[in-house]
Amino acid sequence: MAEESGAVTDREHVAKLVASRIVDVPDFPQPGVVFKDISPLLADPAGFRAVVDAIVTEQRATGFEVVAGIEARGFVLAAAVAYAAEVGVVAVRKAGKLPRATFAASYSLEYGEATLEVHRDAFLPGQRVLVVDDVLATGGTARATLDLVEQAGGAVSGLTVLLELGFLAGRAKVDGYPVHALLTV
DSSP: HHHHHHHHHHHHHHHHHHHHHHHETTSSSSSSOEEEEEOOHHHOOHHHHHHHHHHHHHGGGGGGGGEEETHHHHHHHHHHHHHTOEEEEEEEEEETTOOSSSEEEEEOOOTTEEEEEEETTTTOOOOOOOOEEESSSSSHHHHHHHHHHHHHOOOEEEEEEEEGGGGGGGGGGGTSSEEEEEEEO
16 A cells, blocks of 8 residues: 555656646747746756656556657657667657658647658557657647557557646547546646
8 A cells, every 4th residue: 555655646746846847838839829838847857857757657567669759849758768768769750850751640739730750660560659748738749649650550558748738638539548647737
């Protein structure tokens, strides 16, 4: 029982840490949008280590073999998680940024549309992929990435984010996949 209690305490601590280090930036990138700036969290060595360790600890049981990071802030988190877990990292990029043959998926954002790509050979067949991003908002970016992982032959072991904006119901777009958020607001 002490382990379970300790795990809850650790999760609560990490959630409070994330909440205290994310800055709301109103009207960015356009009026009406509140941008969640994770830069202060990334700049805090102890905070950054705590969230990376929490992600690795929480997701280790899924048996992930590689981490996919979503452009751009997801790259930073994914690289750190991959390093800590001693696995590789794959970049899921905006259209036109990858140099070799790619798969592409388009999706809607809160404020427009976009396309993501991944190299066709990014994953070994059936390789277990942990998808990492900073924020789960409307779910479009996450869903496009999960589709790309599978299209490229990977098997999604989970999706983990620092922050889930629950009021935007993005989790509904990734229904059927294991989703973990360090903090949900």
